[in-house]
Amino acid sequence: MHFVPNITFGHPVVESLRKQLGQDPFFDMHMMVSRPEQWVKPMAVAGANQYTFHLEATDNPGALIKDIRENGMKVGLAIKPGTSVEYLAPWANQIDMALVMTVEPGFGGQKFMEDMMPKVHWLRTQFPSLDIEVDGGVGPDTIHKCAEAGANMIVSGSAIMRSEDPRSVINLLRNVCSEAAQKRSLDR
Numbered sequence: 176m177h178f179v180p181n182i183t184f185g186h187p188v189v190e191s192l193r194k195q196l197g198q199d200p201f202f203d204m205h206m207m208v209s210r211p212e213q214w215v216k217p218m219a220v221a222g223a224n225q226y227t228f229h230l231e232a233t234d235n236p237g238a239l240i241k242d243i244r245e246n247g248m249k250v251g252l253a254i255k256p257g258t259s260v261e262y263l264a265p266w267a268n269q270i271d272m273a274l275v276m277t278v279e280p281g282f283g284g285q286k287f288m289e290d291m292m293p294k295v296h297w298l299r300t301q302f303p304s305l306d307i308e309v310d311g312g313v314g315p316d317t318i319h320k321c322a323e324a325g326a327n328m329i330v331s332g333s334a335i336m337r338s339e340d341p342r343s344v345i346n347l348l349r350n351v352c353s354e355a356a357q358k359r360s361l362d363r
């Protein structure tokens with residue numbers, strides 16, 4: 176299970192969830208912040224497994240990637256809808272996950288931007304084994320587009336939280352992604 180805690184709560188949530196959960200969760204911290212450099216150490220100390228920062232928020236992605244690794248975490252690199260995927264490509268071999276935002280960062284409940292799917296498809300074609308995540312407006316109505324484009328990780332907020340049966344929504348989202356990934360591996 177991957178947890179993507181909201182930065183509003185920050186690293187105390189990581190510490191407290193780690194204590195409460197009787198399992199070993201994977202914490203990916205999606206840092207929708209300016210100056211992401213300043214939170215690497217606190218997140219590592221709090222027990223984060225992966226640190227995802229925005230390409231737009233730093234002048235030196237290479238140094239930040241190195242720092243995250245030296246602090247024992249995996250690296251995620253996110254781009255906003257207005258950022259071309261070509262800016263992410265030079266870093267793709269140095270990261271564990273590329274995150275394509277399918278809404279403007281800020282808040283949940285926004286409309287899924289289908290026109291981000293070519294970015295996902297291009298990344299999947301160029302980097303077949305890279306983890307590719309989509310975030311924003313993802314739910315039962317949009318998951319097929321994400322999975323077919325090549326996303327294997329998703330963030331889904333409102334579609335799950337507003338459902339009367341969150342478990343079945345989670346299962347559906349999971350199954351659609353796994354089936355698409357299986358099909359891709361058979362096609363290769």
Ligand SMILES: O=C(CO)[C@H](O)[C@H](O)COP(=O)(O)O
Nearest residue numbers: 280281282283284312332333
């Ligand atoms: O934080 C976000 C945007 O800034 C996420 O997109 C959001 O939390 C996901 O929620 P939803 O599925 O409702 O779009």
